[in-house]
Amino acid sequence: MAELEVAKHGKNVVHLMAKKEHALSHRLREIAVEIAIIVFAVSMSIWLHGLSEHHHQQQEVRSFLVGLKGDLEGDVKALTNISEGYKGFDANYAYLASLDPDTQPDWAKFKQAYAASDANWYFMPAKSRFDGFVMSGKLTNIENEQLLTAILALYQTRLLEIQTSEGGWTTRQRKLREYREEQLEGDDERSLFRVTTTPKGKRLLRQMATTRQLYQRYQSYIELSRDIIRMIDAAYPEQVAPRPH
Template identity: 50%
Template structure:
């Protein structure tokens, strides 16, 4: 519609330039009015286009943030499970580390503890939505800068911190596994396993496998910031937040 108006008034300006029945002052006045009309139509067209583009961008932001809210909620559930798992691992390492090398093992309890010592559980956050929005260059469309900063901090700093701490835990597990594998001199029997676990090196490696407080702190920080982000997204879109209740 705006394009049609621009074309119409541009044509009129050209026609006015060719007319000879009016003086130049009259033609200049009419041409000026038409040019002002064209400028207004162009400005209106640009404004309407920008308004439509902004509305589309904010629709994408809304879909992204509500999706991120779901992703972070799932991550927080995983954080709770991880905390429980690592406390269970620590209790298990403590049990194994206190076993007396001169005593006979209680077969069922020892076997269960020995198997658990080989387990692991690492944080696997849902990041594909965030990475896709980031790679498309759309993060800048989020107008709430405080919320954007928190999202960046969560995905760029806190996630990396957790991965770093978990890498240290994984490295200690690898050392423990290598010790068990290389230390078996004969059949993989209960007696052989017990000998390795209760040996000085086995006890030392079990102590090293205890979870560093740093990892628990980083899980806690991630959960706290994630909860803040969910709260702010709910504040941005209260209607959507009510639907989830």
């Protein structure tokens, strides 16, 4: 529509320039009016296009953030379960490290604990939505600076901290596995018990205790995720499910 107006008034300018029945000053005034109309039409077209584009961007931001909220709610549940799982690992390693090489254990309990000591559990966040939004170059369309900063801190700082601490735990578990493979002479329960209760075996088991740092980093990720969820709820209150009465 604006293009038609520009074309119409552009023709008027050409027509006025060619007219000879009016004085030059009169024609110049009319041309100025036509040019002003053209400028206004172009400016209005640009403004409306920008408004439409901004609305579209914010609709994409809304869709991303509402989806991100669901991802983070799942991550919080996963991290809560993982933290509890590591407490179980700690208790299991502590039991194995406490065994007396000169005292016969409860063999059923020992074999169960030995098998469980090879298990591991890592945090794998629902991150594909965030990665896709970053790769599309749309992350900066989030106009809430506090929210944007929190999201970046979560994935670029808190997550890397967790991965670093989990990597340390994995390294210690690998050393324990390698020692067992080197020392084991068979798969019978007495061979497993002998390797478990050597001085080095006990030392490696004690080192498997989850560090306080890892628990703290899990909790830090959980707390920041909850802050982000609260900010998203504040931005889009219509998405908040009503509480049951």
